[in-house]
Amino acid sequence: TAKEIAKKLFAAGAVSSEADEDLFTILHKIVCSGNTELVRAFFQYEPNAKAAVNTPAFGQFWNIAVYPIISAITQGSYSIFALLLAYGAKLNVTEEEFSRFMELRKHHRNHMGDQNPLHFVAMPVEFVLGRQDDSLEWLALVMALGAAVSLPTRDAAQNAKNSWAADRRVTLIDWVSCAIRAIEDHLQHLEKRAESVAPDELDRWASTPGWKAEVGKIVRQLRVQQKSATFQKPDPVADKERQRKAKEYFSAVEGLLDGAKTWDELYPDNKAGLGARGYLNSSYILPVQNSSHFRYERRQRTGMWQTTVVPSHLTARYDELFEACANGDNAKVQKLCLGSKSQEQPLQIVAQLTTTWAISNPLSLAVAGHHWDTARLILAIAAAHHHPEPDKAGKFQTRNIMLGEKHCLPQ
DSSP: OHHHHHHHHHHTTOOTTOBOTTOOBHHHHHHHHTOHHHHHHHHHHOTTGGGGTTOOEEOSSSSOEEOHHHHHHHHTOHHHHHHHHHTTOOSSOOHHHHHHHHHHTTTSOOOOTTSOGGGGBOOHHHHHHHTTOSOOHHHHHHHHTTOOOSOBOHHHHHTTTOGGGGGGOOBHHHHHHHHHHHHHHHHHHHHHHHHOOOOOHHHHHHTSSSHHHHHHHHHHHHHHHHHHSGGGOOOHHHHHHHHHHHHHHHHHHHHHTTTOOOHHHHOTTSOOOGGGGGTTHHHHOOOOOSSOOOEEEEEEESSSEEEEEOOGGGHHHHHHHHHHHHHTOHHHHHHHHHOOSSSOOOOOSSEEEEOSSOEEOHHHHHHHTTOHHHHHHHHHHHHHHHSOOOOOOOOOOOTTOOOSSSSOOOO
8 A cells, every 4th residue: 555655665764854946845745645644654654754744835936835734724634634733733834934945945036025925825714715615614723723814815915015006905804805795796786687677789680670680680599599508508596696605605704704904904004005995896796798789890900900899970881881781782882982072981891790699791791692793892892992002103212311331331
């Protein structure tokens, strides 16, 4: 068994405190495996195992240091957690203790600068919350064992000196309060979405005579097909229930953290920005999608293809263009896209009508109506728009030609 193999290796001189350049010890790797019996064997048969209990592993690409006790929490292993505590693992470390390991890695690149090194240490309470476990047992356990609770989140601590990050300055209790407010906002949003009876633009299009009706019917069919797919089926009832349970959980967490300090209480001289109160709201609020919004877009090539929304004052003219293409009205298409005696700007033929569900354009409408002459006209206009006639050669000019020691013809 793995336990017997480990016993023989230790008898032959193997040590569990051996570590790589990131101080990721063999013991720590075994903790991450979640194998309780193997962790117990390390402590039982390897005298130096205790020395590695409080050795943090440094992230190779991220500025974070993780102690073995945190890895046990992440694994959700009470037995390994208890073993580590029994052999001296600490839930709270001092700056002096952590700095010793920083010194061992002083030749490695880091971005800590002049910040407090402890801001880069993974702390127990924050990682318990990060587990997203409905049970409060882990949180109650680490708090009962004295884990610090009046702490900034690691992200907030690392950006504490950046003025642009003022709205991200939150402590653990701030973060939990923000989560509750965000969930409440989302629940209200779900209620409004359920109560909304706004007329659907798609229904209006489907009842309009002409090409818009055909587009509306196609988009409606696509919508039905997509909603019928099992992975696309919305379940507002289940969503509401999840949010309700999440609110219950965070409310209970808030109760356990009663007495923990807010950011402004911890750092009165470096207060949080006004936006910190809504720190998490954007993570929970989802856009209402109870309508199919139609809009015209123009495609332009300026080194690469770019799409821009057609200004609203041109919508009526693009309606005319799309109608003309659908009806095979070549004269109208030429008038709108190639200009006339009027002062109106020619329309861009490479345009499209977009929704969340589908795209239509002048060419597709002409082809759908079997108006082949119109389709050829559209292609010709598109070519003319994107391959204009070259400018006639102008007269030779000597402007911007400079002669002198620094500006001469190449030899």
